Amino acid sequence: MIKNIFIAALMCAAPAVVAEATPAGVDDAAPVNPELGLRLPAGFKATVFADGVGRVRHIVAASNGWLYGALMRPEKRMGAVALRDADGDGVAEERIFFAKGLKGTGIGIYDGNLYYGTDVSIIRWKLPESGEPKSDPELIAYGFAEKRQHAAKSFAFDGKGGLYVNVGAPSNACMEKMRTKGSPGMDPCPILEEFGGIWKFDAVKQNQQQMKDGMRYATGIRNAVAIDWNTSADSLYVIPHGRDQLGEFFPEFYTPEDSAELPSEEFHKVAEGADMGWPYSYYDHRKGKRMVMPEYGGDGNTESDKGQMPLVGFPGHWAPNDLMFLETDALPEDYRSGAFIGFHGSWNRAPLPQQGYRIAYVPMDKAGNVTGDWITFADGFAGVDVIKSPRDAKHRPMGMAEDASGALYVSSLMSGGRIWKITYAGE
Amino acid sequence: MRANRYLSALVILIGSAVSAEETAQTGKALYDANCGSCHQADGGGVPMLQPELIGRPRANGPKGGVIDMILYGSDAMAENEGDYGNEMPAFAHLTDLEIAKIATYVRTHFENSGGPVTSDDVKPRRAR
Numbered sequence: 231m232i233k234n235i236f237i238a239a240l241m242c243a244a245p246a247v248v249a250e251a252t253p254a255g256v257d258d259a260a261p262v263n264p265e266l267g268l269r270l271p272a273g274f275k276a277t278v279f280a281d282g283v284g285r286v287r288h289i290v291a292a293s294n295g296w297l298y299g300a301l302m303r304p305e306k307r308m309g310a311v312a313l314r315d316a317d318g319d320g321v322a323e324e325r326i327f328f329a330k331g332l333k334g335t336g337i338g339i340y341d342g343n344l345y346y347g348t349d350v351s352i353i354r355w356k357l358p359e360s361g362e363p364k365s366d367p368e369l370i371a372y373g374f375a376e377k378r379q380h381a382a383k384s385f386a387f388d389g390k391g392g393l394y395v396n397v398g399a400p401s402n403a404c405m406e407k408m409r410t411k412g413s414p415g416m417d418p419c420p421i422l423e424e425f426g427g428i429w430k431f432d433a434v435k436q437n438q439q440q441m442k443d444g445m446r447y448a449t450g451i452r453n454a455v456a457i458d459w460n461t462s463a464d465s466l467y468v469i470p471h472g473r474d475q476l477g478e479f480f481p482e483f484y485t486p487e488d489s490a491e492l493p494s495e496e497f498h499k500v501a502e503g504a505d506m507g508w509p510y511s512y513y514d515h516r517k518g519k520r521m522v523m524p525e526y527g528g529d530g531n532t533e534s535d536k537g538q539m540p541l542v543g544f545p546g547h548w549a550p551n552d553l554m555f556l557e558t559d560a561l562p563e564d565y566r567s568g569a570f571i572g573f574h575g576s577w578n579r580a581p582l583p584q585q586g587y588r589i590a591y592v593p594m595d596k597a598g599n600v601t602g603d604w605i606t607f608a609d610g611f612a613g614v615d616v617i618k619s620p621r622d623a624k625h626r627p628m629g630m631a632e633d634a635s636g637a638l639y640v641s642s643l644m645s646g647g648r649i650w651k652i653t654y655a656g657e
Numbered sequence: 658m659r660a661n662r663y664l665s666a667l668v669i670l671i672g673s674a675v676s677a678e679e680t681a682q683t684g685k686a687l688y689d690a691n692c693g694s695c696h697q698a699d700g701g702g703v704p705m706l707q708p709e710l711i712g713r714p715r716a717n718g719p720k721g722g723v724i725d726m727i728l729y730g731s732d733a734m735a736e737n738e739g740d741y742g743n744e745m746p747a748f749a750h751l752t753d754l755e756i757a758k759i760a761t762y763v764r765t766h767f768e769n770s771g772g773p774v775t776s777d778d779v780k781p782r783r784a785r
Contacts, residue, residue, distance in 0.1 A: 285705070302705070303740070378731075378744050408730075409746040411691075478694050577703040578694055619701045621709070644704065 252593045253564040255605030262610030267625050268640075268650060269610035273562070277320030279651040283311050284327075285643040287335040288384060288552060291633035292344065294360055297322070299629065299641060299649065300337040300346060301329075302382075309333045310346060312362050313649070320651050328362035335382035335455065337629075340393075341434050343368075347383035350374045352395060352431070371395060371431045373439040375424060380453035384552075386466060388459050393433035394466055397440070398453030399426035403473045403525045404509035411479045415525030419509050426508060427451050428468070428500065450506035450537055456553035462567060463598025466500040469550040469571055472512060474578045476524065483530040490579035491516065494543030495550050497571070499598060507537015515543030541592070541600045547576035548586030552630045560636020561654050568594040570607060572627040572640065577620045584617040589627055589640065608652070611642060684762030687755055691748060692763075700767035706742045709767075716769035720778045723760040723771070727751070728782060753779040 255271050262269045266276055279297070284305030291297050297313045305311065309332030313322035329346065336347025343354040344363055352371040355363030370393065374383060380398030387393055399421050407413035419426070424441065427449040431438050438444060447466075454468035477489025484492065493512030498504070507513075511520045511534035520537055522528030544550070552572040559566060568591055575587035588609040593602040613624035620626070625642035632638055638652040689698060695707040702709035715722030725733040730745035748756065753776035760779070764771035 378742065381742075407746065408744060410748075410750070412750075475694055478690070577697070577706065580694060580698055619697045619699055620703050621697075621701045 251564040252602035253562070253591065253605060255591065255607055256609055262613075264613070266650070267611060267613055267648070268608055270608050270652060273654055273656055274652055275655045276650045276652045279315065279320065279639060279649045280313050280322045280325065281646065281648050283313070283325070283641075283647040283649060286311065286628065286641045286647045286649065287382070287643065288337045288629040289631040289639055289641050289649065290337050290339050290344075291631045291637075291639060292339055292357055293634060294357065296361065297631065297633070297639060297649070298337055298344060300334040302333055302335060302643060304331070304333055305647075307331065309348075310337070310362075314360075315651075320653075322649075324361075326362045336384040336395075338385060338387060340387045340389075345370070345385065345393075347385055347395070349381040349383060350376050352383060352385060352393065368436050370433070370436060371429075371438045371440060371444060373441060375400075377425075380425075380471075382453075382455055384455045384457050386457045386459045387433055388464075388466070389461060391433050393431045394447060394457065394459070395429050395431065395444070396451070396454040396457050396468070397425050397427055397429050398455075399451075399508065401426075401452075401509070402475065403523060405525055409475065413525075415509055415523060417526060421509075422449055428454065428457070428466070430502075447502055448500045448504040448506065450504075450508045450510075452508040456550040456571060458553040458555055458569075460555045460569075460594075460598050461557065462555075462596045463499075463594075465598055467498065467553060467555070467569065467598075468500055468506075469495060469497040469544075469553055470506065470508070471549060472496065472546055473509070473523075474547070476530075480524045480530075483524055483528075486581055488530065490546060490582040492546045494540065494546060495548050495573075496540035497542040497544065497550075497569070497592065498538065498540050505537055507534070510534060510536040513537075513540050513543045515545070518543075542604060544571075544573075544590070544604070545585060547578040549574035549576060551628050554630040554632065556632055556636070558632060558634065558636035564593065565591065565607075567596050568592050568601075570630055570638075571604075572630050574628060575612065575617065575620060575623060575626045580618075584620055584623075587612045587617065587623060587626055589630070608640065684758040687751075687759045688762050691751070692759065695743070695745070700763070707745075708739050708741055710763055710769070711767040712769065713767075715771075716764045716767065717771045720760075720771075720774045721782055723763050724756060724774060724779050724782050727756050727759060728779075749783065752776075753783075 285302040286299040289299040308327035310329035312326045314324040334348045345354045353367040377400035379400040385395045404419035405413040429444040430447040454470040456469045472493040477484040494515040522532045522534040551574040554570040573586035576584045589607045591607040611625040629641040700710040730747040757776045761773040
């Protein structure tokens with residue numbers, strides 16, 4: 231009897247363990263290869279795919295064998311770069327800058343087209359057989375107000391004709407006076423009408439105006455540069471940038487340590503109509519609760535009923551700049567169905583050292599539920615042990631991509647711009 | 658009576674000494690509290706987001722350069738001056754003396770040699 235129970239328990243537990251195990255991640259005791267500038271878990275290897283590619287943001291691998299990257303600042307007057315490693319040695323020997331006069335963050339492929347997000351529009355070119363696009367771009371979505379703060383238009387496709395665009399709030403906490411101590415939050419926050427959410431468009435229809443043709447799919451999102459569609463869970467996910475300067479504006483409620491750790495960087499599953507809480511509330515991962523934003527009467531200890539609970543709350547200010555779910559089965563099983571999150575790294579944790587500067591992995595099942603604690607998949611980018619100031623970091627993770635063979639790519643816009651190629655070589 | 662007068666004078670003296678001490682924050686303390694999170698304690702700024710203050714023209718040129726940035730924030734900048742993702746708010750709510758102390762700190766630190774400014778330099782630059 232006892233033996234039977236034991237066997238039954240074993241049979242129940244075994245498949246779950248195989249499917250949803252938390253991988254080990256990087257070994258903290260392992261050295262960082264200084265030339266490579268990154269550290270990976272056992273079994274993975276990397277090459278510097280390209281150096282000197284400029285201020286590269288999001289990247290995408292196309293079926294034509296080229297990798298495309300959006301540039302936040304023009305390089306040789308061009309706003310995008312195309313790279314190819316034809317001989318398969320892990321280093322791109324072909325490089326073409328294109329998209330004259332543009333600059334942007336979002337890039338992606340759908341419907342045989344290469345999509346690109348400037349700060350004020352989403353455009354697309356027919357994907358060429360090779361190299362840079364040859365045709366004139368088509369305008370898909372436009373009318374996004376021109377702003378400086380949080381203007382990057384990152385986006386995701388649902389594979390069913392929907393295009394989801396991040397429209398960041400040009401604000402820190404919707405204060406009446408921008409980033410000014412003592413200024414209260416506007417209530418209701420008028421910014422949410424046109425910003426601070428995800429707008430859904432028809433992925434292939436031309437000339438869609440944001441407020442006329444777009445649909446506000448989700449709200450309460452300060453700025454979700456990191457956005458992706460999880461195909462197996464059939465849902466959108468985001469991890470927005472949390473607000474800055476809690477301790478600077480409210481030293482009576484937040485110690486420097488509180489202000490470094492809060493608010494959490496919140497990883498969310500986003501259904502239509504969802505509200506992530508900004509600017510009225512934030513998540514405190516230490517308490518496991520949503521709290522009232524101090525500009526709206528909070529004091530660090532008052533719970534809020536506004537905004538949905540995140541799946542995971544990461545430490546504050548880590549600056550998630552990309553989110554990726556894999557499509558291939560090239561990686562070990564315990565890395566296949568979860569979320570890769572690229573953290574650009576903080577600037578707003580002083581006087582404490584800056585943190586983030588890594589790629590995290592959140593283990594999830596195929597239905598999109600988190601199944602264990604997050605781990606670090608890649609770090610060492612900064613090149614220094616203690617980061618007092620973000621400019622001390624040699625590299626900072628930015629965009630991620632997966633090619634048809636299952637190889638991963640990671641971009642950094644620092645030190646002239648670099649892209650790594652990461653493959654799984656086995657135990 | 659005389660003793661009382663002496664006492665009250667002493668109280669006033671002590672009182673004003675304390676309050677003077679309270680407001681006599683150093684330029685560094687004011688910088689750390691108001692500027693440091695964005696421009697960083699070492700003046701190094703944040704790549705792409707907030708400018709570094711090290712060896713900058715405004716901190717080595719005419720007295721108004723830094724004062725106007727503090728008073729008006731990003732609005733003080735010319736269209737083509739810098740290329741950063743974040744906007745700087747105005748700090749006009751600070752007193753002339755506080756602004757002078759911050760401007761002096763920036764102009765005499767971070768490898769800058771613009772030299773000190775006073776509250777008399779700040780006052781005429783308000784709400785022009």
